[in-house]
Amino acid sequence: MTVGDGRMEAFRSEVGDSGAVCVRGGATRWGVGGGSAGAREVSAPVGIMALEPAEMTVMVGAGTTLTELAGELAVHGLEVGMDGPQGSTVGGALAVGRSALRRRRVGQIADVLLQADCVGADGVAFTAGGPTVKNVTGYDLCRLLVGSLGTLALVGRVILRTRPVPVCSVWLAGEVEPDLVLEATYRPASVLWDGARTSVLLEGHGADVDQMVETLARLGLAAAEPPVLAPGRGRWSGLLPDGGVLEVGAGVVHQPDDSGPPIVSEGVLNLAARMRASFDPSGRLNPGRDPYSRAA
Amino acid sequence: MSDLVAALDPERVQVGDVARRLYSRDASVLRGGRAGVICFPVTTAEVSACVVAAVAHGRDFVVRGAGTGLAGGAVPCDEPVMIVLTRMDRILEVDESRRLAWVEPGVVNLDLSRHLGGTGLHFAPDPSSQQSCTIGGNVANNSGGPHCLLYGVTSAHVLAVEVVLPDGEVVVLGNEEGDSVGYDLRGAFVGGEGTLGIATRICVRLTEDPPEVATLLLDFMSVGAAAETVSAIIAAGMIPAALEMMDQRVVEAVEPFVNAGYPTDAAAVLIVELDGQPAGVADEIMRIGELASTHGARSVRVAADEGERERIWKGRKSAFGAIAVIKPDYYLNDTVIPRTKLAEVVERIYEIVEEQDLIVMNVFHAGDGNLHPLLLFDAREEGVMERVLAAGEEIVRVSVAAGGVLSGEHGIGLEKKRFMSLQFSPADLEVQSRLRAAFDPDGRANPAKVLPSGASCGHVTSLGRLPEGTWV
Structure with missing residues (x-):
C-alpha cells in the first residue's frame, strides 16, 4: 500500500506521466512481442529488500538479476520458481511470463508473484496483490501483470513466494517414450522429449531419487547432462519441428525459431484490447510491444 | 421475463416468493437480499441468453452455485436476474494422461474427486464445504482449503475457463497447456466473485495422489x-x-x-x-x-x-x-497474517472477543497464516449482532495492522468491501476497477460486490438486524 522506499519514488518519478516509456531489464529477451519502438528506457530498482525465510517470501527490486537473487536465497536453502537466460532480471522474467523449466515441481510463474509495486500509465504508484502467501482480497492484478510485457503497468518492486531447494536433483535421459517415464516416477520436475529421447529431472529426498533412478535404469535411462535448449518457443501441435524439444505436460516446444503468432479468438483479442486501453488509454507503456505477438 | 421463458424451458424460470426468498441469501450472516427472476440454465447458450435478456431490460445479473459462500458474494441486491448454475453439473471429460478434466460449473467439488477414484488423480482444492460447494463457486472465489498450503489455491488448478462475458459473448480464457498466451485473462477472471462474467465450462488440473x-x-x-x-x-x-x-x-x-x-x-x-x-x-x-x-x-x-x-x-x-451444541449461530471470519505473527494476533483475538462478551473458537490454516476465528452467538439475544460485527471489524483491523490481508479464501463479496480501503490506497482500488471495467464496462455483473465504489446495497443487513418492511 505504501511506497515508502526512496528507490520506488525515484522509479515513479522517472516513469513520469507522459511520453512513451518502457523498463529495460537484462534485455535477454528484448524482442519478445516486438521491440521498444524508441520508447524512453527507465530502470527498475535493484537489490534484495527483505528476505523472510519463516514467511517464505522475499521482497526484491524488479531490476535485480535472477542470478543475484538465487545466490542470496541459496544461503538460506531457498529458491524462487522462476528461470531465464543468463542476465535476466526478476522484472523481465515476470514481464515475459514463461514458467520455469522445472514447472512440474515449482509451479507456474504466475503463482510466484504475491505483490507488485507498480507505476501506472498515469504516473501514479499502486500496489497489486498482498504480502502474504495466501490472499484473495480484491482482483488478481498480479496474475494479469505476469506475461503482460509491461503494457499494463511498469513493475518496480515485488514480493515473491520462495520454496525450499530440493535436497537431491539429477537429470537422466534415454530412448524411451515420455509416458513410460511419467508412469514410473512421482512428480518429476521436468520431462523433455525430442521425438526419440526423453530427458527427466528428478528431485527430492536422496533415497527417493535413488529409488526412481533405479526404476528408470531398467527402462534404459542413464545419468545425463542437463539438455541444452534452443532459444525459440512454440506451442505443440502434435508434430515436433526439426531440432524441437517438447516440455511434456506444458505443451511448449523449444525450437530454433519462434513460430508465428498463436491462434487466439477475436473475442479474447477484443477483451485484451479493452484491458490494455483501460490501463493505458494513451498507449504510452511499451507501445511497440504486443503480448499476442510472440515474434522474437 | 417473457424473454427468459422463451430462452429457457418455462419450468426453469421462477418468480415465486418461496424461490425468491430461498435465493436471497447465501451461507453468510447477511440478510435482506432481494432476488428478481431466478433462472436455471443448462447450457452455455442459455446462460448467454439470460445475460442478454437481463441487460436488454436494464437489469443486473447475479450468478450463483450452491450458495455456500461466506462473504455474501451471491446475495442479490435490487432484484437482479439470478442465474443459478447447479443444473450444469456434468463432468464432461477426464484426460488422465494429460491430467486435466473439463467440468461444468455446477459440479460439486467432492464429486469430482470421487469420480476420479481409482485413477490415481484428484482435484486439489478442498474447502471445508467441499461436500456441497461447486467448482464454479471455487473459481469465483479462488477457494482454498487445508491442502492449499502445498498445492496452491484454486487459481493454480484452473487451466482454462469458458466465460459468458457481461455482454453475452462467449470466450475461452487460458488453455489446456498452462502458460498464458498474451494476457493471463484466466488468472484475472478466477476470484472475480461473479463480477467479471459467468464460467460455463472449466478445465481443471488434476493432481497425482501421493504414494x-x-x-x-x-x-x-x-x-x-x-x-x-x-x-x-x-x-x-x-x-x-x-x-x-x-x-x-x-x-x-x-x-x-x-x-x-x-x-x-x-x-x-x-x-x-x-x-x-x-x-x-x-x-x-x-x-x-x-x-x-x-x-x-x-x-x-x-x-x-x-x-x-x-x-x-x-x-x-x-x-x-x-458448535451447534454451544450456540445456534456463528460468524466465521477469514483473514491472513504473516505466519510469524500468529501467536500475537491469536492472543489479541481472544482479548477482542472477551471485550465484546462473546465466545470464539479458533480452527484455521496455520501453515499459511490463514485465520478463521469463529464467533458464536444466539441471534435472538438483543443487540448481540452489533457486538459480533464490532469484534469482526476489530479482528480485520488487527490482521491488516499486523501486515496481513482481508481474505485468504472467502473473498470480499458484500461482507468486506467496506474494509478494502484498510488494505488498499485509492490508487490501488482505482487500478482494480480498471480490470473490472474491461470485463464489464456497463457494470451489470454482480455490481454491488468487491469494490467499495459503485453500487451500494442498502437493504442488505446482518442477521438479527432486519430493517422494517424486509420480506425475508
Missing part, C-alpha cells in the same frame, strides 16, 4: 508454543501438505463426536499432514517431531493407519457442525 501420506497430531499447553512450531517448520524448509491448528474450545467441542483421541486439556493442537515419497516423508516426520519437542509439544502422535488418519481429519472437518 505416501502421514498425518501427525501435536499438542501444546499454549497457543504461542503451537504457533512457534508452525513458524519453525516453515523456516526449516519444509512445506507440509496441510498444517492446521485447533484451539482448546474446538477440541472440547469435537472430541465427543469423533473420538479421535484429541487431548481435551491441551491449549492447542496441530494437525500436520506430510505427503510425497516414503523416504522424504519419513525424514520430515522425524524432523518435525524434533522441532515440536524443542518448542514445547507435549506429545507427537503419528496416525498408525488410515482409520486413525481419517478420525484426526474428521474432527477438523466437523468443527463447524459441533
